[in-house]
Amino acid sequence: MDHLKSILLVEDNARDVELTLAALLEHNLADEVTVMPDGAEALDYLYCRREFARRKRINPAVVLLDLMMPKVDGLEVLRLLKSDAQLKSIPVVMLTSSREETDLIKSYELGVNAYVVKPADFRAFVDAVKQVGVFWAIPSEPPLRSLEESSMK
C-alpha cells in the first residue's frame, strides 16, 4: 500500500459520514477522502464545474455512493456516471440502508460495481468498508470484475 488514491464519499447524513470515515480510518484506507453532501455537488466535483471549476481533474479511485439523498439521488448520480465516457471507468459502490430488492436490481442495471447494505452492526460495517477499500483504493490497476461474487452483500 504505497500510495492511496482518493476516495469520493457521497453521503448526506453527517453521522453516516463519520461512521464511514471511522471505518476507513480503522484500516488506514482514508488517505484522502473527499465528502460530498449530495448528488448535485458530487456531480459538480466529478465534472470540475461551478465551485470545483479550478479542481485538477483527477478521477477518484472509487466512489462510495449513498442511495437516498436530497436533490440528486444515488441512482441518478450512478446513471450519469455510467453514461459518461470519461467517468464510467470509476468503480462505484452503493452504500445503502435499504434491503429493498428493487434498489439493488436498479443499481446493477445501471452498472454499479458493488452494492453494500450498511449493516446495523458496526463491526460488520467496518468489515464491509474494508473489503471495498482494499479492493478499489489500492493503487495497482483495480481489477474490473464486480464484487457481486465476493459475498459482500
Next chain:
Amino acid sequence: MVPGVSYLSRLSAAAGYTGVAGGSLVLMGWLLRLPGLVAINPVLGTMTPETAFCFVLTGAALLLARPESTPSWKHRLAKISAGLVILKSLLTLIETWPGWSLSIDQLLFKGSVSKIFPGRMPAATALTLLFVGLAVVLLDTQARRPRPSELLALAAVLTVLLALIGYGYGYVSVFLLPIRRPLAFHTLLLMLVLSFGILVARPGQGLMGLALSESSGGVMVRRLLPAALAIPILVGWLVVEGQRAGLYSNVLSLAYFALSIIVVFGALIWVTAGSLHDMDNRRRQAEAEIHTLNEQLEHRVLERTAQLEAANNELEAFSYSVSHDLRAPLRHIAGFIALLERHAANSLDDQSKRFISIIESSSREMGHLIDDLLAFSKMARVGMMASVVDLRCLVQQVIGELEQSTKEGRPTWIIRDLLSVEGDPAMLRLALVNLISNAVKFTQGRSERRIEIGSTDTEHEIVFYVRDNGVGFDMQYAHKLFGVFQRLHSNQEFEGTGIGLATVRRIIHRHGGRTWAEGEPGKGATFYCSLPKGGQSHGPS
C-alpha cells in the same frame, strides 16, 4: 316446477282412471246384459266389448306410465298393456280389408244385449286406438318438439274431435275410413279423455312444456289455442244451422264461415301481439337497466381497484421508507456505541461496559425486528410466482445454510418423504427457513437434538411438517403461535422477534393452505403446513 305442471299431471291421472272406469262399466254392461251401459242411446251407437277392454288397458297403461320416476317394472307393464291395444287395433284394421275376417270380435262375447250385437270394432276406433297405444309406448321417447307421443295423441284427439263435431252438427255418421258403422258417442268421449290424458302425461316437456312456459311463446299458446279450438266449432255450427234454416246457400255459408274466422282470429292475433309487444318492451327495458347496472358496477370495480392500488402503493412507499429511514438511526446508535466502546475502553467501569453491551444487543435486536417486519409485510404485497418446488431440495439447502451459522452441536436431521409442491419458491423457502430455524432454536440445550421433516399426501392437499424434540409448548396457547409478536418464551430463554411463524402463516395462506401446530411442554413440537393440490393461490391480502 311451474304450478300448471302438477295440475296437468293430476288431470292425466284422472283421464287414466276415467278410461279404466268407463271401459269397465261397458264391459259390465255386456256381461250383465245391461243395455243402458252398452249403448247410452241406440241412436248414439254401441261400444263393442273389445273397444271397452282396450279402454281399460289404455287407462291402466296411462296410470302406470304416468309418474316419470316410478320403478321401471311399472313402465314395462304399461308398455305391455299398450302393446296389447296396438295389437288389437292392428288386427281390426287388417280385418277391415275386404275379404279378411279373423272373427276376433266374437272372442269376448257372443250373442247380444237386447238385440244389440257386439259386432266388429269400427275401423276409425281401431285407428284411434292404434294412435293412442303407440303414444303410450313412445311416451318417453325424446325428440325435438313435438315429441312422437304428443304427435300421436294429437292425431287421436283430432280424429275424435272430427267425429264429435260431426255429432254436434247433427250428422251422426262421420267416417274417416270406409266403415259401415258410426262411432258410439261414449266411445268418442272416452277416447277424447284418454288421448288428452296422454297428451298431458309429461307436462314439463315438449308441446305442453311450451304451453306452460313463462315465455312469450307460452303466453301465445295459452291465449290462442282455446280460441282456435272453440271459435271454428261455434262458427261452423252457426253456419250449419243457418244453412239448415235456409238463410243462405252452400257457397255463401262457406264465405260467411271464412269471413268470421278471419275477423275473430285477426282480432285475437292483434290483441295477443299487443300484449307480447308490451312484454317485449318491458324485457328490453329490463335489459337496458341491467346493462346500466353492469356498467355502474364495472365502473365501481375500476374505482375500487384504483383505490386499492393507491393504498398498496402507499404501503409500498411506507415500507420502503421504513426500510431506509428506520434503519439509519439504529445504525448510528450501534456505530457510535461501538466507537465509544473503543474510545473509552480503558476509562469505563464494568457497569458502564455492561450498559454499553445492553445498548448494543438492543439495537441489534431492533435491527432484526425491522428486517422481520419488512419481510412479513412484503409477503402480503409481492406477486407470487407459481412453479413446481422440490421440497426435498429446498429443505436440504436451508439445512445447509443453517448449519453454517449454528455454532452449537448439530442436531440429528431425519428427512422423511418430501414431495414436490406447487408454489412460489422464494416464499416457500422463507417459510422453511423460519420453521427449521425455529426447530434448531428450540432444541438448543437438549442432550440429543432431533429434527424431523417430512410430508404426507392426502386427496386434496400435501401436508409438510417440521417436528422437533425441543422445549415444546402448551396446547392451550396453540392459537397464539402464528400471530404477529406472539411469543411463548421470554427473550432470555430464546431470542426471537415473534414474527417468524406469522410470516409462515401468511405465506401458506397466500398459497391457499393452512398452518397448525401440536406440542407438549418439554416433549417437543410439530408444525404443519398444508398446500392445496392444483395450486390455488390468493392475491395480495
